[in-house]
Amino acid sequence: MKKPIVFFDIDGTLLNDEKKIPDSTKKAVRLLQEQGIHTAIATGRVPNMFYWIQKELNIDSYVAMNGQYVVFEGKEIYSNPINPEMLQSLTTLTTNNGHALAYCSHLDYKVSKSNHPFIEAGFDSLMMPYPEVDEEYYKHLPIYQGHLYCNRKDAQLYFDQFPEFSFVKWDDNAYDILPKGASKAVGINKMLEILDINQEDSFAFGDGLNDLEMLTMVGTGVAMGNAVPEAKAAANVITTSSSNDGILNGLIQVGLLDKELVLI
Structure with missing residues (x-):
């Protein structure tokens, strides 16, 4: 029998409220790896x-980038860049409307405007500095994901005008921009194919709206205690929060870690 694989979201899952990896999570992942269980x-x-x-x-x-770029053991196995002409159209419209974009490549990310309050708020929520500005970044490298920065009312304009994209909210005024049909689940399937692991032998931990497809696609989806209601509804199991040993407790709940072994 092949060993299972466990996929972990980062924010609100591997990282706690302080954007740190709890010691219990470090221990839990190490114990999985010692058993030969794949971790991603x-x-x-x-x-x-x-x-x-x-x-x-x-x-x-x-x-990475919600299924758009997948690496197995350090080697790229799948990538799905966004059409540059579509990015040009998005850039023109956001510029005209006073909104902003981020462009995400496999190497880095840049934003289209400086000192934009919604960009600042979004990266503050990640406890990261304001990104470098380059409104033509999409012309130089393949872009796999964008971010749209505007309020919910204005965002509807983009939803209507760009039906080829999915817009997934990740902060109050920030949305991931992905090709329609893209998700973490697509990228996970690519990795399962490489490893020849059955879907029922895959596990995933998540907390956000961009985790819904992943949580329902894998054999066992685990929602963090701090997850949004939609993620909890999509999951098979609900564990404690990321700041309260959620990864460790969840792995015990689904039977991948032995509670007695954890206490040693």
């Missing part, structure tokens, strides 16, 4: 936003 990250973030997490947890496989 599944996130909306750009890879260079979570290198430090990979290093701390000894994880070299990931599904």
Whole structure:
């Protein structure tokens, strides 16, 4: 029998309220790896936003930018860049409307405006500095995901005008921009194919709206105690919060870790 695989979201899942990895999570991931269980990250973030997490947890496989870019054991296995002409149209419209974008490549991310309050608020929520500005970044590298920064009322304009995209809210005035049909679940399927692991032997932990497809697609979806109601409804199991040993408790709940072994 093949060993299972566990996918972990980052914000609100691997990271607690202080954007740190709890000691209990570090221990839980290490115990999985000692059993030969595969561990991977599944996130909306750009890879260079979570290198430090990979290093701390000894994880070299990931599904980044909500399934748009997938790496297994350090090697790219799937990528799905956005059409540059569509990005040009988005850029023109947001510029005309006084809104802003972020462009996410596999190497880095840039934003279209300086000193934009919604960009500042979004990156403050991640406890990260304001990104570099380059409104033509999409012309130089493949872009796998965008961010739209505007309020909910104005966002409807983009929902209506760009039906080719999905807009997934991740902060009060910030939305991930993805090709329609893209999700973490798509990227996870690519990794399951590489490993020849059955869907029922896959597990995923998450807390946000961008985790819904992932939580329902894997064999066992685990929602954090701090998850949005939609994620809890989509999951098979609900654990404690990311700041209250949620990863460790969830792995015990689904039978991947032995409670007695954890106490040693």
